[in-house]
Amino acid sequence: xxxxxxxxxxxxxxxxxxxxxxxxxxxxxxxxxxxxxxxxxxxxxxxxxxxxxxxxxxxxxxxxxxxxxxxxxxxxxxxxxxxxxxxxxxxxxxxxxxxxxxxxxxxxxxxxxxxxxxxxxxxxxxxxxxxxxxxxxxxxxxxxxxxxxx
Numbered sequence: 760x761x762x763x764x765x766x767x768x769x770x771x772x773x774x775x776x777x778x779x780x781x782x783x784x785x786x787x788x789x790x791x792x793x794x795x796x797x798x799x800x801x802x803x804x805x806x807x808x809x810x811x812x813x814x815x816x817x818x819x820x821x822x823x824x825x826x827x828x829x830x831x832x833x834x835x836x837x838x839x840x841x842x843x844x845x846x847x848x849x850x851x852x853x854x855x856x857x858x859x860x861x862x863x864x865x866x867x868x869x870x871x872x873x874x875x876x877x878x879x880x881x882x883x884x885x886x887x888x889x890x891x892x893x894x895x896x897x898x899x900x901x902x903x904x905x906x907x908x909x
Contacts, residue, residue, distance in 0.1 A: 760800045760864070761840040763789040766813050766899035770833045772883040773890040780881035785830035786813075787893050790868060791840030792861040793854050793906075800905035801864060805871045808832075809878070813899055821899075826876065834872075835883035835891055836865045858886060 764786050771781040788808060793800075814823040814830070825832065838861060842850030856864065862885045873880050883889050902909055 760793060760796050760804045760868070760905045761791040762804060762808065762903045763837070763840065764808060764811070764813070764899075764901045764903065765789075765893060766896045767833075768894040768896045770891065770893035772833065772835055772881075773892070774884050774887045779884055779889075780833050780835075782831035782833045782879065782881050784828065784896070785879075786825055786832050787891070788832060788834045789837035789840060790834055790865060791837050792856040792864040793841055794856045794860070795854075796856060796860075796864060796905065798864075798867065801868050801871055804903060804905050805868055805875075807903060809872065809876050811901070813901065825878065829878075831879040831881065832872065833881045833883075834865070834869050835889060836861065836885050862886070 767787050769783050770787040771778050809826055810824050812822050812824050814828045816822040838855045841852055841855035844850050865885055869880050869882055
């Protein structure tokens with residue numbers, strides 16, 4: 760699984776002119792599922808995100824996690840995170856999971872967070888045309904990959 764994390768002051772997702780997910784201070788997660796991913800990847804990535812110390816403490820040091828600040832999380836499916844642009848001019852998505860598996864893992868990812876952490880979880884709509892709005896805080900943007908390729 761791959762994720763782009765953005766520390767935000769607020770973020771929302773709009774589908775067909777309707778807000779379907781909205782958070783205040785927290786993390787916007789763009790989540791991609793790979794065809795080789797297993798349920799272990801869900802747990803590893805979710806636990807990593809929830810415990811990353813990317814929020815400032817009273818000394819302006821990034822020492823606090825999303826849990827520490829009682830922040831919120833917005834998760835948006837993003838198969839293009841598996842776009843391979845190394846050859847040619849059109850990305851290849853052959854490493855992305857097929858839609859059935861991707862949706863299953865997307866839902867399981869959010870359920871895992873809801874079941875194991877006391878935190879507000881908001882979401883986009885899988886395979887919908889979405890407009891994502893955010894106010895990036897910092898900016899702080901991080902990349903995670905459960906295969907640890909970067």
